[in-house]
Amino acid sequence: MERFNIAIVGATGFVGQEFISILEQRRFPVGKLRPLASERSSGTEIFFRHRPFEVQEAFSETFHDIDIAFFSAGADVSRQLCPIAAKAGAVVIDNSATFRLEPSVPLVVPEVNPEDINQHNGIIANPNCSTIQLVVALYPLHKVNPIKRVIISTYQAVSGAGFAAANELTRETKLVLEGRSVCPHAFAHQIAFNVLPEIDVFLDNGYTKEEWKMTEETRKIMHAPDIAASATCVRVPVWFGHSEAVNVEFTSPISAKEARKILDQSPGIKVLDDPSVSHYPYPWAVTGSNHVFVGRIREDISGPNGLVMWIVADNLRKGAALNAVQIAEEGIKRGWIASKRSVVA
């Protein structure tokens, strides 16, 4: 059986740890495993299949024998090291926003555009967490009834901003329960018992970069440059799991029943939709799951050809590490990603 030498850059972060757990759970054919991180985290130990691995500092030279390099260490690291890893012959699957909108870099959600993997020149971009779960749910509907416009409001977990942000929610929550005041670091304002409509930096048009990403990445992944989309991205005091309230306008009418049936038969999706027993997805329940969960599907009373739905997924899994691993699996299955040994042989 072909095995692949894997590097995980950012191995000690939230997404890095999901990578380890997902590679293990899915019995990914790992040859060498090389967990990498910044100087600060190097020397720490992580466990893979019950064996300890020492985390090393990521250098240019680290990638010479690597087949697949998963990057999740922030934009600066990706900008610097992804091209080096690719040049050394690794297929890079990068979780940062750095290369996502570059025309020469495929931006892939395997349920939507697996064929794009084949276009890679060493780097494949993993989309934004909120965008992945959105397009998994939109695409099966778009295929039968082209989407014209999407309006999204998100309810995003703090883990999307990393360890420090998740710890900040925990710390602030305890302080508030003790009647004490808080001093925010990871977020601009208190996040405990609060919601903040600010994710990533603000652009000149008043949207945040996170909101803009949802528009641009959705179009690129779905090969639908004409879809109009507007998002409001909001951080909520939830550790794991992003939720989205979505109004979709189609070309022609579509019933909630029809949409439910299509989604139910589509890859990567679970429909949880029985209001009579309060059955709908919510972030606490989807943590650790691999699916994109859809509920509250209804015909939009405010316009023709419209549907409203509620989409929830684990932002660290399908929103990040899982999607990247699925890209690798799909590339391997289709023969577009190969191990160096098999190339040499």
Next chain:
Amino acid sequence: MERFNIAIVGATGFVGQEFISILEQRRFPVGKLRPLASERSSGTEIFFRHRPFEVQEAFSETFHDIDIAFFSAGADVSRQLCPIAAKAGAVVIDNSATFRLEPSVPLVVPEVNPEDINQHNGIIANPNCSTIQLVVALYPLHKVNPIKRVIISTYQAVSGAGFAAANELTRETKLVLEGRSVCPHAFAHQIAFNVLPEIDVFLDNGYTKEEWKMTEETRKIMHAPDIAASATCVRVPVWFGHSEAVNVEFTSPISAKEARKILDQSPGIKVLDDPSVSHYPYPWAVTGSNHVFVGRIREDISGPNGLVMWIVADNLRKGAALNAVQIAEEGIKRGWIASKRSVVA
């Protein structure tokens, strides 16, 4: 100076306590104050202007000398006692959903439709919390550029569901921090570190009653039966303060700058909108405030003539008690609500 005998039905609840505090803060010309509640809460003491008042059980006979009766004790109590109080000569301002959509009952937000107060036949309805803050922000824009469609996603505080619900958030939060599991009562599922897209009961069309109220009440208050509106109402782990992400489609183009200027000069509104310093409203900061706060105002990139904004207000004040007191104040100022003594005199 004319003084008014006031009954507060539901005086021991969240909204009831806000009534007491608001009447005090605004130096409302209170003659007699009669705090009323269910049998269970009768006998407890509340304080008004540093004097104790015993809470009595609400009976039919309680209203004979009352000028204004504020009701916030749930739909069942309102259905039973509002008509009795009105028949006894009190002007009833009811916070429940019971009478809101009855054609003979005015549904009033003083910044929007104060003239409707004059149409009352003893009962005036106070709108839904989420609707009040929405129409305060929409109406000044609608007057200069009629609104065609609104899409709303809410981030609603648990206090909107009463004391037990707010306590449930506190209790569950502590349990989760201790690594223990929770047993929800006030909500269908855990609310701590979670979000739930369910407020009020589900209707046949898949919307909840809360979502449907936002559509219907907005139309009635603004006298704009043709506005199309769709809401998704979501409970978030916040004690106080409702937030709303809103996409508005107008008849003709409107710039964010223009909207900001109009809102800035409109009654009851404060614009907080400077992304460069993370300046926008959020629920933790608006608790105890009387204004509706608007921020994140931007032109909608997904369609012509559109604006997106973020609206936050204290759900117990402008969303409930304050708006009811303002209805009374407006009615008194315009001579549409009078004290019985002045009528007799």
